[in-house]
Amino acid sequence: MQPVIDSENPNAAYLQDPHVQLMLRTQQGDDQAFEQLVTAYQDRLIGIFYHMASDRSVAEDLAQDVFLRVFRARETYTPTAKFSTWLFRIANNAASNQRRNRGRRRERSLNLQESNPFSSRPAERLLAEKSKLMPARMAATREACDQVREALDSLGDRQRMAILLHRFEGMSYADIGDAMDMTAAAVKSLLSRARESLRIKLESYVQRQ
Numbered sequence: 001m002q003p004v005i006d007s008e009n010p011n012a013a014y015l016q017d018p019h020v021q022l023m024l025r026t027q028q029g030d031d032q033a034f035e036q037l038v039t040a041y042q043d044r045l046i047g048i049f050y051h052m053a054s055d056r057s058v059a060e061d062l063a064q065d066v067f068l069r070v071f072r073a074r075e076t077y078t079p080t081a082k083f084s085t086w087l088f089r090i091a092n093n094a095a096s097n098q099r100r101n102r103g104r105r106r107e108r109s110l111n112l113q114e115s116n117p118f119s120s121r122p123a124e125r126l127l128a129e130k131s132k133l134m135p136a137r138m139a140a141t142r143e144a145c146d147q148v149r150e151a152l153d154s155l156g157d158r159q160r161m162a163i164l165l166h167r168f169e170g171m172s173y174a175d176i177g178d179a180m181d182m183t184a185a186a187v188k189s190l191l192s193r194a195r196e197s198l199r200i201k202l203e204s205y206v207q208r209q
Helices: 012-016 018-027 029-052 056-072 083-101 122-127 135-152 155-167 173-180 184-208
Strands: none
Touching: 012 018, 018 029, 018 083, 029 056, 029 083, 029 122, 056 083, 083 155, 083 173, 083 184, 135 184, 155 173, 155 184, 173 184
16 A cells, blocks of 8 residues: 655655655555564664663663554654654653663673674774774774773763764754754754763873874
């Protein structure tokens, strides 16, 4: 089943988003369309939640909760934004709820050598090269990734979410604002403070190299 695109609809621009189309097909009862959305976003959500909670099982549970919320909202879904923006708004709310409910601080992130189900992790993507690294270079990269991860962990939750969405999801200030219930100007200010904090945290490490 294919939804009809109404050019007079004020939200028609968003109908060009293929993931919006998948969500509209889900709304019409197409279970395969929903499975495609899960495939497209599952690892990305788990990666973000992992860097927010530093706990694999929590990240997986939060991602499952997001998809459950998406499925439950299918009947009332209206494409007033790109699908990714709408999805990460739900994800931000889920992360906020988790922060309010958790009873202890985050544990240290997993070592980069440990296998995990994530297709990518921001700390690795920030520093790893596509080419195969020599052992000495790999050790240096692992150390650098640890430093970056610790710097990310030192940020406030909202700063870290904004950095992850901007740097690793490529979202604009406006889209991040929609996802986090902020103005684009507030997002820009939040990211500026986050970058300065990261610069200060990483400056001493860079100077040692």
